[in-house]
Amino acid sequence: MSNHTVVYLSEQVVVLCSCALSFLGSTLIIATYILWSDLRTTPRRLLVYLSVADWLSAVSYAYGAWSAFRADSPECVAQGAVSTFSNTSSFFWTVAIAVYLYVFIVRCSQRAADSLVLPFHLVSWGVPLAITVAAVCLNKIGYNASEVSVGWCWIRIQAPDRVLWMLLTGKIWEFLAYVTLPVLYVLIKRHIHVAHAALSEYRPILASRPASHPFSSMADVKLTLIPIIFIALRMWSTVRFVLLLAGSPLRQHPVLVTLHGIGNTSQGAANCIMFVLFTRPIRARLCAAFCCCCPCGQEEAAARQPDGAPRRPAAGRDASTQPEEDR
Template sequence: MLLGNNTCHHDNISDLIIQYIAMVACILSSIGSFIIILSYLLIRPIRTKVREILVHLSVMDLTYSLANLIGLILNYDNHIKEVSGSCEPKLTHPYDIICKVQGGVAFYATISSLLWTSGIAVYLYFRVVVNKDKMIRVVVLLLYLTCWGIPATLTTWVLYVEAIGYDYSSSGGWCALKQKSQSTHTGDVVIAIFNNDLWIMLTTVLVVMLCGLIHFHIRKQLRFMKESHTLLSNSATELQRTDTKLLFIPVIFIILRIWDVVFNVLTVYNSVDLPTGVEITLKLLAAIGDSSQGLCNVVLYCVFTPTVRRYFMKPFNRCGCCHGDEEERQRLLSSTWLLSTGSSRHGHHSNSGVMRTSSISSKQVTT
């Protein structure tokens, strides 16, 4: 949710295009998040702790997308009453109340979504690298308290100070944190930090750091097993593909979330007067990125998960619409511990070195 510069009107054509594109992104993200939740409820083998955390993330992504979609459908621009001498839009009743509810729900969901994204990286680190069950149970409990508690506290505060509202500079046309200071940038900076920027930057640093540590741990295990001649080809392929899949977590997150930070750094923190084309482009990218995490997650955690993919492809297989060697696709696309298929077929080797490999790829995240 961009803050932007103080303006008293919309560029109707460009903002309308951004709102329609944001609406499509919200719908696709909602569908993706719903599929992730549905797969967890329907497919018993994938009901693992990392999938459980992913479901909490998907619930927040679904909530955020639906809240913004409602804001877009209501089209607050049509319910603004004229206030002379003020650049801050005032909504007519009851849309002013609806705006606060929609903005508050979206604010809670986006902060919680960022924290749950960090939570996945934290859990994977403690499960794969540390691998101490008692410590992991404590970590999971702290994740629940943090990812549900901090957003609730912040949302209560911003609603209490009436910081939620409709702003002409909103990236997509929904209600969010509004600018509290029209004369200075002090209020804008505070709101930008508590809005998204602080949490995006913290999440980026944490996810990149933890995924990097897991990456180096996996590479270390591969080198150890090669040197001890205990590495089987299928185990090597599994770990390498797991390692590659792991790198997508920070990359996708940065691509989706960086545009808010870039825009606010330029316009709020440094007061740069952006060219119209650049401003519209950043707003468009932010509107798409803010509402697309559910879509990206369903591709990463469902489309590329053989167990989930086979389950949802059953109706097409029965009608003869889809054919092919599923076992070959499963071998090429499998990444068991990250995607949490719950399968243990790679963990039944008698060699101790191979057992160590399978514990990284399966047991450590399907516990």
């Protein structure tokens, strides 16, 4: 087995651009939450915690891709530790948001959903931190030869038990997320569709209400895209991991390496697109803030009451879609 995957300059540039977009996207999600107090719902707060993890991932991956480490060093270990912690935490927070929405929407219990926030913190920060500290103390994090990375450091490729630690520091949680996210979001979508169908039997006029359709359809689109985008971004690192286990030289193919680099570093940008740019009230506020003369600023006025307060849901609107719209 070759012990080094060449990372070309073009691959470094692509990964650095992806990191920059995720950095900006995560920063924008955090900034909108801080700036506008009426957007501080629990689902969006969970999204902010996810964005903090993605922000750290973007910074650490960018440093690793820029440095393109060639051997073990204190900087390599530090970068690998930060990226291991933040990347694993991102998996946990992504699943935590899905669990919260499932309990809130399907189980119809906001109190039960809100009570999960503290356990989410303990698990999503605590477990990755414990795993990372153990890996560093046991000298498992270091030069990876880009065999399952793109310039950055992760589990030392020469460690005899490297497969076990690759699973513990990321892959096992990645595999679990592949299964958990689609199941939870399918159950949420099914519940929403059943609820809409039941309401339409008694209030068929709802089907023609222009105010409810855009919100429910956008929520439906997001519920579909979340697991699809997550799997589409993360699958390339999984493919390279499997090829490494099989000893296949295809893991070093430049196209696969580039896709891996983009996928691992694009989560923050993808979340920003879905939950900021594709969320009309936030998009309108950003448009008004950055370009006062922008025509889309009219959306902000339409989204508010005459007194300037945020518009409340229409009386006939299904409350089960509210958390997703707030996000």
